[in-house]
Amino acid sequence: MSRCLSERTLVRLIAGNGRENQRAHLAACDRCDARYRAIGRDLDRVTDVLLHTEPPRRSPSLLPRYWVPVTAAAVAGIALLVWVEITVWRAVTPAPSEEVTAFLSDISATMFSARDALAAGDDSGPGALSDGGGAGGCSSDPLGILGCESDTANEQAR
């Protein structure tokens, strides 16, 4: 005797599918026939339930009714924010890198022009700077921003 039929095959046979050799096995095998009949009885119970009982009551839950519009609204809100960020916000905000670059170039231009002016003043004599006021006699930092190299050197000597 060939191997007994699987549960899946038995259901397939009930549904009208299945091969001839499987039907032949079912006709010959008492064990498979008993399992086949058991599935048939289960289905009879199912049809009894569907025909003769009322479907179970559903509770009037708010959740299933409102989750779709709430989710849709949330997705729409997020999409709107992304759109504002991509189109509107970037359009009105200048690119920060250009601004910074311009600022730095202004600063460096100012510093180098001041240094050149001081270098020219040094050529005219050692007392020229202190007479002009400058940044308190400091040659390396005429604007008083970075600190004076000569002052630092003097402090270290002390």
Add this chain to the structure above:
Amino acid sequence: MEGGPSYDDLFDAHARRLQRLCRLLLSDREEAEEVVQEVFLKLHKAQDQGAAPTSWGAWLTRVAVNLCHDRRRAGWWPRWRFRTDRIEDVGLVAREPNPEEAAIGEETLRRIWTAFRRLSDRQREVFVLRHLEGWTTEEVATALGLRTGSVKSHLFRAVRELRAAAGRSFR
């Protein structure tokens, strides 16, 4: 009309059966009632036009199944909108279980109905026509416009799901 059953005879013989069929396919009592009214309106017109099908019962079933199918495809919004709060779905009054319900048990009943509702529309139609109405596979295929292989495939899936829902407590 001569020879054939009268409108009233057909109504008496099939109205309750069609009501149950439509309710199973639509899961909604009110919609099922509307569809059954529509079915009998079509019957009235068909008799006026002198139609004489081999079996009025099969004709009525086919019309009902097609109308239910059209209803489900008509629009998801109204069905979804009122799905959860039909007044008749709310258990306002405690109901005595009938003998079948008492024998099977509430949990099993709930599982079977849940599995049935989870079937696809096609699976539900095929199962109802094949197992509840007792049609042959070929009749189901003709009525639904499917190939017999397709009917068997839908039926296999439906049987597998329903048996899984029922089998746990039956075996």
